[in-house]
Amino acid sequence: MCFKSCIAYTRPFENLESCPECDWSQWNEENLTKSTGKKKVPERQFCTFSLANEMLYLHREIAEIQSKLDAGEDIQTYNDIMTGSELLNALSSGKIKDTDILFMQSLDGVQLYEDKKSDSWIIIYILFIASPALHYKKCFVLPGAIVSGPNNLENMDSFLFPGLHHISVLQKEKLRVWDALNKTYFDYNVSGCDHNDVSTEDI
Numbered sequence: 765m766c767f768k769s770c771i772a773y774t775r776p777f778e779n780l781e782s783c784p785e786c787d788w789s790q791w792n793e794e795n796l797t798k799s800t801g802k803k804k805v806p807e808r809q810f811c812t813f814s815l816a817n818e819m820l821y822l823h824r825e826i827a828e829i830q831s832k833l834d835a836g837e838d839i840q841t842y843n844d845i846m847t848g849s850e851l852l853n854a855l856s857s858g859k860i861k862d863t864d865i866l867f868m869q870s871l872d873g874v875q876l877y878e879d880k881k882s883d884s885w886i887i888i889y890i891l892f893i894a895s896p897a898l899h900y901k902k903c904f905v906l907p908g909a910i911v912s913g914p915n916n917l918e919n920m921d922s923f924l925f926p927g928l929h930h931i932s933v934l935q936k937e938k939l940r941v942w943d944a945l946n947k948t949y950f951d952y953n954v955s956g957c958d959h960n961d962v963s964t965e966d967i
């Protein structure tokens with residue numbers, strides 16, 4: 765990119781030696797002079813994060829853990845959902861596949877005002893196909909449902925039902941996705957796991 769951030773040297777600009785806006789050289793002058801014009805080191809670079817790569821995080825991590833377990837190694841660090849026995853058992857029994865779209869449904873009550881009774885309930889979806897560095901970010905957390913109070917939800921299942929029913933419908937047919945990174949098709953299944961802070965006895 766231009767040192768002063770005018771342009772990126774992509775497509776119409778890819779063959780330019782200097783910025784068409786501010787005339788700053790694409791190459792570091794010091795390296796260029798020292799090597800008599802042979803060593804072209806960019807003056808500045810920017811980062812692009814590949815979306816396809818991010819979406820294959822779970823698939824990649826599961827493969828890595830599986831190969832360690834197959835080699836008789838133990839899991840040393842429990843750092844994400846795929847190190848848990850719940851997920852690993854579901855994988856080995858064939859209940860889910862490592863290419864499934866895996867998400868968590870999470871439910872909690874929130875108090876909107878400090879001095880006023882205002883309990884509301886929010887259901888969210890966390891997408892586990894992206895890394896932990898992304899899947900808890902606000903832009904990746906999907907709202908599932910919002911229920912306003914004033915009372916506690918006496919029958920929580922009845923509120924969870926529409927969302928789960930929708931997912932169940934999605935599970936009936938696979939979602940075919942083109943994986944541009946590996947140039948292959950994925951048949952995505954939708955798999956969910958449940959997380960809420962109320963025990964089943966409470967429901």
Ligand SMILES: [Zn+2]
Nearest residue numbers: 766770783786
């Ligand atoms: Zn410039």
